[in-house]
Amino acid sequence: MPECLKAADLRIGRYSESGRVYLLTAVVDQRKPVFSDWRLGRLVVGELHRAQEDGLAVFLAWVVMPDHLHCLVQLQDKTLGELMCRIKSRSSLAVNQALKRRGRLWQKGYHDRAVRREQDVKSLARYIVANPIRAGLVQRVHDYPLWDACWL
Template identity: 60%
Template sequence: MPHSARLRAGRFSEAQRIYLLTATTESRETLFSDFTVGRLVVAELKAAQQEGLVESLAWVLMPDHLHWLIALQQGSLSGLMRRIKGRSAKRVNALYGRQGKLWQDGFHDRALRREEDVLPAARYIVANPLRAGLVSRVGDYPLWDSVWL
């Protein structure tokens, strides 16, 4: 079974459930080290919230992957991620005159089952650049946000 199919096995999308989503760039290319490229992806995260698909709780866009903590409002996780990945790839490719895939197939999701798991997950997300050694203070990294500011 291909890797992306294994990621989908048993996936269930439930409105109002909180999920931690992770997606990785194709070949782990560090595309989001470029702030302009990163902001194109961020615009798609914000659009999903503005359109009522999700409540975005926390996110960080690392050089080669995205962590996104959401409360799903409507639709499916697969549809949401297909939308985010497809639209962001189209925008990045158009801006930079590139072709091909921006994101790896599939994504990882984890449903948070207990309320007390949510804040630690958000802290994990926003501290990712610190753990990766990209910055010495979380606030120095430009591509993250959290409702708990």
């Protein structure tokens, strides 16, 4: 199936509700492990912080993996599309500038899941921050440099 159809399929039934918590995932183009260099991952982290400072969302937990990003966010003043467009476009500019290159950083689209129950929020946060352990990158979460959770 062509990539444009897959990205369009992700938008079917998508609804953005201010105040709702969402699990969001964005994947690097061709799953290249760009963020194996933690300094490039910090550029994405900077955009997460700026989006929160500007009131788009509250980031409850996040992790920047070598080839993807997971965020648990409480949406504020914008839609999911506006939030993800901003994070992906601004981080693309920053990473491309750092690498002195041009081109796409992220795959088109993103995956979202609305969190239905309050008790799911902390279990999803644990899932997100434990991603580097499951991937075999570290043995302890605190040894991985690209994650955070609001409860810590």
